[in-house]
Amino acid sequence: QKEVEQNSGPLSVPEGAIASLNCTYSDRGSQSFFWYRQYSGKSPELIMFIYSNGDKEDGRFTAQLNKASQYVSLLIRDSQPSDSATYLCAVMDSNYQLIWGAGTKLIIKP
Amino acid sequence: SAVISQKPSRDICQRGTSLTIQCQVDSQVTMMFWYRQQPGQSLTLIATANQGSEATYESGFVIDKFPISRPNLTFSTLTVSNMSPEDSSIYLCSVEAEEGVDGYTFGSGTRLTVV
Numbered sequence: 691q692k693e694v695e696q697n698s699g700p701l702s703v704p705e706g707a708i709a710s711l712n713c714t715y716s717d718r719g720s721q722s723f724f725w726y727r728q729y730s731g732k733s734p735e736l737i738m739f740i741y742s743n744g745d746k747e748d749g750r751f752t753a754q755l756n757k758a759s760q761y762v763s764l765l766i767r768d769s770q771p772s773d774s775a776t777y778l779c780a781v782m783d784s785n786y787q788l789i790w791g792a793g794t795k796l797i798i799k800p
Numbered sequence: 801s802a803v804i805s806q807k808p809s810r811d812i813c814q815r816g817t818s819l820t821i822q823c824q825v826d827s828q829v830t831m832m833f834w835y836r837q838q839p840g841q842s843l844t845l846i847a848t849a850n851q852g853s854e855a856t857y858e859s860g861f862v863i864d865k866f867p868i869s870r871p872n873l874t875f876s877t878l879t880v881s882n883m884s885p886e887d888s889s890i891y892l893c894s895v896e897a898e899e900g901v902d903g904y905t906f907g908s909g910t911r912l913t914v915v
Contacts (some may be wrong), residue, residue, distance in 0.1 A: 731911075732909070734911045735905040735909060736903045736904065778842060778843070788904070790842045791842060792841065
């Protein structure tokens with residue numbers, strides 16, 4: 691059973707600080723990794739994707755991938771109250787199936 | 801990226817009845833995906849719909865309960881049949897965000913309550 695694991699949280703971070711969200715996956719053959727943001731009552735929104743080991747930056751967001759350790763993380767710099775949401779990690783496995791984590795609830799405290 | 805119009809946005813239905821959810825995409829897409837998300841939980845794939853062929857259902861989901869139509873490359877419907885309170889959930893359709901780019905975009909979702 692291929693799995694994607696996330697801490698459910700909630701993760702509480704002060705405004706302006708760095709929020710760090712983590713995700714581990716079981717299928718070593720996985721190739722594509724995604725972070726989605728989901729506001730309460732809304733549908734998931736793709737915010738980052740990463741394919742290669744290392745860091746990928748987009749504005750205040752940085753995705754980090756370490757295939758050897760089978761984890762992917764999302765850093766949010768200068769956290770804002772509008773970043774408060776549930777963050778879903780999704781991994782496309784070696785069979786091109788998209789496996790979803792259960793999500794981490796992030797709360798940014800003003 | 802692709803934009804999906806999904807409707808209805810919400811409905812309250814009597815048990816034993818059926819509801820059909822529609823998704824219209826503003827561009828042609830090969831595959832459309834139907835998901836269920838129960839409160840506080842992650843996404844569960846129900847089926848993948850390709851135009852011109854029968855949908856492929858995931859384990860635990862069957863065509864008699866969740867019939868899907870895919871008449872063309874921009875439209876699909878999911879029907880939730882013979883509903884019970886356990887079917888209360890959010891139903892989402894999804895397509896590739898952009899051609900050649902991994903990652904998916906979602907419709908706005910249908911919040912279904914069965915009473």
